[in-house]
Amino acid sequence: MGVSANANTGAFLVFFIAAILLALSTTCTALNITKSLAPYSDYSTLSDLFSKTKLTDAINRRQTITILALDNNSIQSITDRSSDELRKILMNHIILDYYDRQKIQKLGKKSALLTTLYQTTGSAINQQGFVNITRIARGEVVFGSAVKGAHLVGKLLGSVISQPFNLSVLHISTPIVAPGFGDAILAPPPPPGSSKPPAAAPKKSPSSPGPSEEEEDEDEAESPSPSESPAESPGKAKAKSRSKSPPEPDSDDDDDAEEPTPSASSRVVWLRVGVAAVIGLIASLVAL
DSSP: OHHHHHHHHHHHHHHHHHHHHHHHHHHHHOOOHHHHHTTOGGGHHHHHHHHHTTOHHHHHTOSSEEEEEOOTTGGGGTTTSOHHHHHHHHHTTEESSOOOHHHHHTOSSSEEEEEBGGGGGSOOOTTTTEEEEEEOGGGOEEEEEOSTTOBEEEEEEEEEEEETTTEEEEEESSOOOOTTSSSOOOOOOOOTTTOOOOOBOOSSOOSSOOSSSOSOOOOOOOOOOTTTSOOOOHHHHHHHHHHOOOOOOOHHHHHHOOOOOOOHHHHHHHHHHHHHHHHHHHHHHHHO
């Protein structure tokens, strides 16, 4: 009887402790976008609009998410939209996967389609629920609606929050307004001679849209046309090759390397290790 009672007590303790640790691990992985953005005053308007459009709860229910964030100045161009338009636009800035700058730079393709929260509504047509991400010259990255003919207007400016693999907040320059969500917001024109105007999204649509990066352009290097690079005489070419100095390392690469903050998922792993250790300890005590 005594042995049986000890065994029952031990089993109860095992389940009790496991339940507590499971509850703690769930708390650790739960998102709170309002709390996460609170230290960043430049994004206070975005946080307020998430609450106003009732998207805060939809974000917090996700365990993995990426926000294409607009600062207080950039977001002013859409704040006067109707509640319905504003909600649709903001949903297209919520990516249902984790993307930080390092992961973006390692994409195997030049372009990719990312699934947004709007795709889950069942109301998306003509790729409205997807965002196109494209890597262009010198490591620059731009975003835009995946709808055919839409412009890539949102330039990646930096990373605000990086918590692999739960929450990433990326700062972009311009709101992404898919066709059908109201008047588009075009990117401001670049300074004269600095760069090309925003490119349009690839016209070829994916045959079977999926929840991650599908159907993209091949990563091909553009070669200058003969008219853009006239031939030079051998003498000039030799002189140029002697005078050329080695290229300086591109400082942009250093900016792209970020140190990710400790993730909630790593805490979950330690909690699970703790569960296993406690269960093993109690099992040994019961066996005694």
